[in-house]
Amino acid sequence: MSRLPAVRFSHFLPSLLLLLAGLAAAYVKDLSVFFTSLFNVLPTLVLLLGGAYCAVYRRQRELFLMVTVYIAYFLLDTQTDYYRDHGKVRDDAAVVFHLCCLLLPLMFCLFAVWQERTHLFQDMVARFAVLLAVGSVALGLEQSFPEPLLGWLAAIRWPALHGQWMSLIQLAYPVFLASFVLLVVQYLRNPRPLHAAQVVGLLGIFWMLPKTFILPFTLNIMCSQVMLMIAAAVSHEAYQMAFRDELTGLPGRRALNERMQRLGRNYVLAMTDVDHFKKFNDTHGHDVGDQVLRLVASKLSKVTGGGRAYRYGGEEFALVFAAKTLEECLPHLEEVREAIATYNIQLRNKESRPQDDQSGRQRRGAAASSSVSVTISIGAAERLAEHRSPEEVLKSADQALYNAKGAGRNCVVPFGQNRRGAVRMTANN
Structure with missing residues (x-):
């Protein structure tokens, strides 16, 4: 490659x-x-x-x-x-x-x-x-x-x-x-x-x-x-x-902590987690697990709306939207979630890896029984009067992520929205 x-x-x-x-x-x-x-x-x-x-x-x-x-x-x-x-x-x-x-x-x-x-x-x-x-x-x-x-x-x-x-x-x-x-x-x-x-x-x-x-x-x-x-x-x-995280190339948690200290009065933080990653890792091996993390990181790094992706740790990632409201960021979060969910990963041996990008695209375009898909869950929160510090906003985003997993995963849940509302939002999309 x-x-x-x-x-x-x-x-x-x-x-x-x-x-x-x-x-x-x-x-x-x-x-x-x-x-x-x-x-x-x-x-x-x-x-x-x-x-x-x-x-x-x-x-x-x-x-x-x-x-x-x-x-x-x-x-x-x-x-x-x-x-x-x-x-x-x-x-x-x-x-x-x-x-x-x-x-x-x-x-x-x-x-x-x-x-x-x-x-x-x-x-x-x-x-x-x-x-x-x-x-x-x-x-x-x-x-x-x-x-x-x-x-x-x-x-x-x-x-x-x-x-x-x-x-x-x-x-x-x-x-x-x-x-x-x-x-x-x-x-x-x-x-x-x-x-x-x-x-x-x-x-x-x-x-x-x-x-x-x-x-x-x-x-x-x-x-x-x-x-x-x-x-x-x-x-x-x-x-x-x-x-910077060596595996994914994204800025790491230390960079995220520094960025959070320089945020203004209005911002949105989102926490992202790869669904069933441990089970996926145990089934297909750590090499494929690393491939999944690199894929998710690549997609998250291209998030629109002025967002910036960070590797938070393990299979968790964070997204930072400066000078944005939650309503403005939700379409961009939904877009990147869908981009990951619709991307098929071809499982192959190291010996059969494509030599270049063109052959890789041809293999991804062909139907194969060894392809798998990955989904992510996203929880988002914006700075409010009761959330004055970035750490508190991040905790709220993490709580929203927990709600997203409870709502069936592969969805975007804003902080304060119940699980049933998250399911309806995913179904409407």
């Missing part, structure tokens, strides 16, 4: 904002003494703060991404400082710069796709060993064979593909392209804020390198921004883990 619907612009937004801020700062010509002093220490501060943050949360991959960027910054900053002080480059500037242009995207991509699957200490040792081995070999070649190495790096191997616009060694471009494609594929296969930050960070590095000796403080600013992208992605994912 395609994962492209999980791609979100919000994954890229923090990194893109940092990238744009870095580009804007790099092109500022006249900087005050404060900013020039800040840019000199900014990469080190970002590494210390972001690295400590990653170490506390045991994010080895992100830590080594920052370390890789900082090592390249340190090597190139030494060259740019000499260039600013003496008006000329050092004798080893060319080979050091070309090595960084080749190894930085390579190591950045390597650590970006290196998943943390082993023991944390063993993983850290393995990453450090790779970094040390690559760095030692590069340093040894640069110290022992600088001229042959420079000639090998700067050689134009594909004259037909070389253009006037190329300001990096020719080998760097296929490395950047392969790294970019690999990181994009990684994001599409597993859309995460971190994977989005890696893609944008690589673009920032690609823009930065040709400007290293041209625009002052470009190196300091962009390396800091790339490391900030990684740290921001870690924070973004930590927020998602705390406030």
Whole structure:
């Protein structure tokens, strides 16, 4: 099944904002003494703060991404400082710069796709060993064979593909392209804020390198921004883990509690429960039960009328309608209830799952004895004079949900309506 619907612009937004801020700062010509002093220490501060943050949360991959960027910054900053002080480059500037242009995207991509699957200490040792081995070999070649190495790096191997616009060694471009494609594929296969930050960070590095000796403080600013992208992605994912339900993708109960504290004077809360879920789960298995919860969550997330769905816990969901009355919300609740009740779920083995959405729709359209339907019960309540706090309104919605189950399930019951009235409402619909 395609994962492209999980791609979100919000994954890229923090990194893109940092990238744009870095580009804007790099092109500022006249900087005050404060900013020039800040840019000199900014990469080190970002590494210390972001690295400590990653170490506390045991994010080895992100830590080594920052370390890789900082090592390249340190090597190139030494060259740019000499260039600013003496008006000329050092004798080893060319080979050091070309090595960084080749190894930085390579190591950045390597650590970006290196998943943390082993023991944390063993993983850290393995990453450090790779970094040390690559760095030692590069340093040894640069110290022992600088001229042959420079000639090998700067050689134009594909004259037909070389253009006037190329300001990096020719080998760097296929490395950047392969790294970019690999990181994009990684994001599409597993859309995460971190994977989005890696893609944008690589673009920032690609823009930065040709400007290293041209625009002052470009190196300091962009390396800091790339490391900030990684740290921001870690924070973004930590927020998602705390406030978003992993199974359904909906905001979780903690997010609901925060949202309830920001509601105005008029609002409606609805509690939703999957009918006979325990029996269904015991009959068909937990995998199918998870599929049912994802289906219900998907339908509830599309509720109209300005409603917002939350995973409350277990098979229960909550819907929040801000600045609405109960009368305005009931048609939308009835619509989403009916959408779930009329949707047939095809029960199949994992081996026979459809390869894409089209084949899945064809299977759902065909009659099959292995299809089941799911229903939900909904209880709704609005803020009244006797229900001043959101917690009290939520309790009233939960009581209405209890009445909906007592009325035969698969219905919408407003708070204060008796069970017989709920049955008539369902029958009329």
